[in-house]
Amino acid sequence: MLLRYTIRRILWTIPTLLVVSLLAFLIIQAPPGDFVTALTAALLESGDDVDIDQLNALRERYGLDQSVWVQYWKWISQVLIAGDFGISFEWRAPVSDLIWERMGLSVLLATATVLFTWSLALPIGIYSAVKKYTIGDYVVTTIGFFGLATPNFLLALILMYVAVVHFGTDVSGLFSIEYQNAPWSWAKFVDLLEHLWIPVIILGTSSTASIIRVMRANLLDELHRPYVVTGRAKGLSETRLLLRYPVRIALNPFVSTIGWVFPQIISGSVIVSVVLSLPTAGPLFLTALKSQDMYLAGSFVLLLSVLAVLGMLISDILLAIIDPRIRFK
Amino acid sequence: MYDQPPALNAPVLEVRNLTIEFPTHGERFRAVDDVSLALRPGETHCVVGESGSGKSVTARAILQIVDKPGEICGGEILFRRRATQAHFPDPIDLLRYRANSGAMRDIRGKDIAMIFQEPMTSLSPVHRIGDQVGEALRLHEGLTRRQARLRSIELLNQVGIRDPDRAVDQFPFEFSGGMRQRAMIAMALSCNPSVLIADEPTTALDVTIQLEILELIKTLQASHRMAVMFITHDMGVVSHIADKITVMRNGRVLETGEASDTLRDPQHPYTQELIQKAQELDRPSDLRLDMRGRRSLGPPIITTRDVGKAFVTSRTFLGQPREVSVALKGASIHLKEGENLGIVGESGSGKTTLARCIQRVYELSSGTVDYVGRDGASVDLAPLSETELRPIWREIRTVFQDPHSSLNPRMTVGEIIAEPLRNDPNGPTGPALRDRVIELLDLVELPATAAARYPHSFSGGQRQRIAIARAIGPNPRVILADEPTSALDVALRTTVLNLLLRLQEQLGLSFIFVSHDIAVIRYFCDRIAVMKDGMIVETGDTETVCASPQHPYTQLLLSAVLRV
Numbered sequence: 090m091l092l093r094y095t096i097r098r099i100l101w102t103i104p105t106l107l108v109v110s111l112l113a114f115l116i117i118q119a120p121p122g123d124f125v126t127a128l129t130a131a132l133l134e135s136g137d138d139v140d141i142d143q144l145n146a147l148r149e150r151y152g153l154d155q156s157v158w159v160q161y162w163k164w165i166s167q168v169l170i171a172g173d174f175g176i177s178f179e180w181r182a183p184v185s186d187l188i189w190e191r192m193g194l195s196v197l198l199a200t201a202t203v204l205f206t207w208s209l210a211l212p213i214g215i216y217s218a219v220k221k222y223t224i225g226d227y228v229v230t231t232i233g234f235f236g237l238a239t240p241n242f243l244l245a246l247i248l249m250y251v252a253v254v255h256f257g258t259d260v261s262g263l264f265s266i267e268y269q270n271a272p273w274s275w276a277k278f279v280d281l282l283e284h285l286w287i288p289v290i291i292l293g294t295s296s297t298a299s300i301i302r303v304m305r306a307n308l309l310d311e312l313h314r315p316y317v318v319t320g321r322a323k324g325l326s327e328t329r330l331l332l333r334y335p336v337r338i339a340l341n342p343f344v345s346t347i348g349w350v351f352p353q354i355i356s357g358s359v360i361v362s363v364v365l366s367l368p369t370a371g372p373l374f375l376t377a378l379k380s381q382d383m384y385l386a387g388s389f390v391l392l393l394s395v396l397a398v399l400g401m402l403i404s405d406i407l408l409a410i411i412d413p414r415i416r417f418k
Numbered sequence: 419m420y421d422q423p424p425a426l427n428a429p430v431l432e433v434r435n436l437t438i439e440f441p442t443h444g445e446r447f448r449a450v451d452d453v454s455l456a457l458r459p460g461e462t463h464c465v466v467g468e469s470g471s472g473k474s475v476t477a478r479a480i481l482q483i484v485d486k487p488g489e490i491c492g493g494e495i496l497f498r499r500r501a502t503q504a505h506f507p508d509p510i511d512l513l514r515y516r517a518n519s520g521a522m523r524d525i526r527g528k529d530i531a532m533i534f535q536e537p538m539t540s541l542s543p544v545h546r547i548g549d550q551v552g553e554a555l556r557l558h559e560g561l562t563r564r565q566a567r568l569r570s571i572e573l574l575n576q577v578g579i580r581d582p583d584r585a586v587d588q589f590p591f592e593f594s595g596g597m598r599q600r601a602m603i604a605m606a607l608s609c610n611p612s613v614l615i616a617d618e619p620t621t622a623l624d625v626t627i628q629l630e631i632l633e634l635i636k637t638l639q640a641s642h643r644m645a646v647m648f649i650t651h652d653m654g655v656v657s658h659i660a661d662k663i664t665v666m667r668n669g670r671v672l673e674t675g676e677a678s679d680t681l682r683d684p685q686h687p688y689t690q691e692l693i694q695k696a697q698e699l700d701r702p703s704d705l706r707l708d709m710r711g712r713r714s715l716g717p718p719i720i721t722t723r724d725v726g727k728a729f730v731t732s733r734t735f736l737g738q739p740r741e742v743s744v745a746l747k748g749a750s751i752h753l754k755e756g757e758n759l760g761i762v763g764e765s766g767s768g769k770t771t772l773a774r775c776i777q778r779v780y781e782l783s784s785g786t787v788d789y790v791g792r793d794g795a796s797v798d799l800a801p802l803s804e805t806e807l808r809p810i811w812r813e814i815r816t817v818f819q820d821p822h823s824s825l826n827p828r829m830t831v832g833e834i835i836a837e838p839l840r841n842d843p844n845g846p847t848g849p850a851l852r853d854r855v856i857e858l859l860d861l862v863e864l865p866a867t868a869a870a871r872y873p874h875s876f877s878g879g880q881r882q883r884i885a886i887a888r889a890i891g892p893n894p895r896v897i898l899a900d901e902p903t904s905a906l907d908v909a910l911r912t913t914v915l916n917l918l919l920r921l922q923e924q925l926g927l928s929f930i931f932v933s934h935d936i937a938v939i940r941y942f943c944d945r946i947a948v949m950k951d952g953m954i955v956e957t958g959d960t961e962t963v964c965a966s967p968q969h970p971y972t973q974l975l976l977s978a979v980l981r982v
Contacts, residue, residue: 315536315539316543318483318534318540319534319605322527322531323531323553323557324524324554325557327518338543411544413591417591417592
């Protein structure tokens with residue numbers, strides 16, 4: 090049953106991804122003129138030589154003189170076969186050279202943030218539901234409201250100020266200067282981890298606060314269900330009872346959010362990334378949109394959408410594993 | 419009479435002077451007040467009382483699982499652990515143990531087990547039956563997962579679940595209500611407890627299933643020599659299984675004694691009332707027979723022909739139906755003006771579907787529903803649109819089963835009753851509307867002050883009156899009553915049915931009354947249609963059908979009625 094559900098669910102992502110890629114392509118196509126005219130304009134503006142032959146070759150390569158469908162086919166087949174997302178005319182470099190490392194760092198940052206948030210927020214939420222209306226619950230709840238109300242970028246600024254003034258260290262960026270343009274190595278990875286915790290805390294704070302609230306509410310709904318009384322009447326200890334029954338069911342809503350948590354963190358972290366000058370995807374995406382660098386922007390849209398679709402796939406399969414009612418529907 | 423060893427007759431569990439209080443707004447509400455009762459091996463002790471009598475709280479106190487903020491303030495719960503005829507230990511007071519202590523937990527589920535009313539919500543929806551049944555075994559007897567699974571299969575077999583090898587790996591939602599309650603019983607019996615506490619275990623079940631479960635508990639009790647504490651509000655159930663009876667009201671014990679004595683010669687007036695109320699059902703209401711004598715029935719007002727309904731359960735990629743489940747296979751009934759027609763059947767028989775098709779809340783898959791309007795013209799409701807149905811919905815109205823969930827908790831009673839009147843373009847407004855609401859409250863015998871209060875401050879019976887007032891507001895001609903008394907205590911049922919009968923006389927109503935309980939239908943309805951698997955298997959005058967049922971299923975339903 091689970092296997093059948095999983096296969097069917099995977100097959101469903103194929104048409105979804107197709108539609109998503111088509112929409113991303115339409116965004117690329119949206120501005121007037123094709124990208125070669127835009128590139129020509131950019132070259133002329135900067136006073137560079139314009140090589141007509143080279144431009145014609147580009148037109149040929151991307152099928153710009155043919156129908157939208159042909160253009161879409163040429164673009165998507167290149168993306169799939171060669172990983173070629175087109176050219177950024179702002180950077181005058183292949184999009185694929187620009188985005189992979191940044192996307193990678195973004196996904197890493199998002200993963201770390203989610204892990205940090207959940208491992209902090211879920212236990213606190215459980216505590217605050219079980220100890221409802223006690224001092225502990227009030228303290229946690231109050232801190233949670235502050236976390237919820239404080240804008241991330243403000244927290245980033247405060248943290249930077251405190252670090253620079255009181256500890257004399259610079260907390261911006263994800264790498265120390267000596268590793269910034271160095272090739273990947275173990276030392277560089279360790280350096281990354283040393284820098285990663287600051288943005289993780291900043292990005293995680295507000296979602297930690299909201300997850301505490303959601304977990305508390307979910308669990309409060311479950312704590313007095315008859316099946317909990319049944320478990321207690323069986324002689325289970327309170328901790329085992331709590332974790333085995335109500336907590337497990339209260340977790341379902343979080344599993345279903347895995348799908349949009351990545352795109353949300355990546356596009357939601359733009360301001361923080363700018364403030365902390367993080368080399369992640371967010372700021373580059375923003376500049377690409379501002380300068381109408383459509384292949385670059387469209388590629389981001391495509392990758393974020395793919396992340397969302399895959400995230401939903403993963404969360405649906407996880408949900409089916411933890412909640413049998415779903416796979417039997 | 420020869421001497422019995424003390425072990426045979428001495429109680430295995432004794433509640434002495436138990437008092438439980440719930441602090442509320444500075445006051446303390448005494449839910450259980452000086453209650454004493456004794457459970458003996460091999461004996462079923464029924465604790466009877468209406469909701470709020472403190473019977474469930476008493477039961478939970480034995481395991482120390484009283485819901486917060488309830489506090490056990492006094493008394494003793496003396497338990498002789500692992501008592502046999504040869505070995506008879508001194509009793510221990512369970513209240514000496516802290517509620518969450520290891521010693522208390524060791525008794526729960528092992529020596530004293532409990533089953534509950536709602537077998538659906540009392541089982542975890544996301545764990546397999548086998549894991550839930552075997553959990554106590556793994557906990558108390560240290561069995562491995564594999565051993566517990568094998569024992570679970572045996573237990574499921576013992577409680578009469580077919581194909582236990584398969585059932586052990588299934589989930590509760592794949593089970594029917596009766597099977598779930600059987601699984602609950604298997605779970606409770608897993609460690610061979612000496613005391614079984616059953617808290618209304620059959621109230622949520624169909625009557626034939628109720629009988630099966632009662633028989634099962636009886637058999638298992640005999641083979642395990644358990645003491646059973648059986649909590650119920652239903653005197654019919656009591657007379658079927660009780661050895662001893664304790665009657666409770668407002669947290670106090672009114673009367674306790676041998677079942678046969680108490681049922682034959684109840685001492686307390688309240689016990690007498692409970693028994694009398696239970697005996698009122700399962701025979702025609704005098705009120706109704708009187709009314710029919712004074713006024714005969716009119717011509718048919720609703721006539722259905724071959725009404726069928728299929729629900730689409732899954733669709734293809736393009737939205738075409740792939741699988742359908744047929745809930746109703748061609749039902750033809752008619753309802754005369756001023757008549758009460760009963761539709762009886764168990765869950766899944768299609769009785770509610772038929773009622774909703776008649777009201778055209780559902781689209782019909784086939785058939786016609788002819789409705790004769792006030793002007794005498796007949797119209798087929800089947801093809802009508804929602805706009806065309808709207809005036810008809812003011813004439814055919816519904817009263818639902820559960821008065822707790824059918825009333826919006828955020829609206830006052832006055833707003834709830836006024837709502838259908840507001841939706842009527844020709845309905846009263848302003849002061850006239852307010853007067854009408856008060857008039858309606860008066861009709862259902864509630865004070866005018868009720869209008870300003872919210873549903874939660876009313877009891878189940880009072881809420882059902884509110885729901886009735888809402889239904890009769892727009893001067894309807896037909897009321898579809900879908901199990902209107904099933905969620906109520908037995909003692910309240912005849913009261914609500916009598917109210918409906920009086921309203922019928924005053925307002926000239928006709929009723930279609932849907933119920934799984936043939937005793938209630940016999941009291942209220944002139945004619946009866948028995949449904950099974952989406953078909954009407956038998957129909958006729960209620961008394962004729964009940965006196966000489968033709969279809970085996972009707973006979974089964976009648977035999978499952980528990981008489982006091």
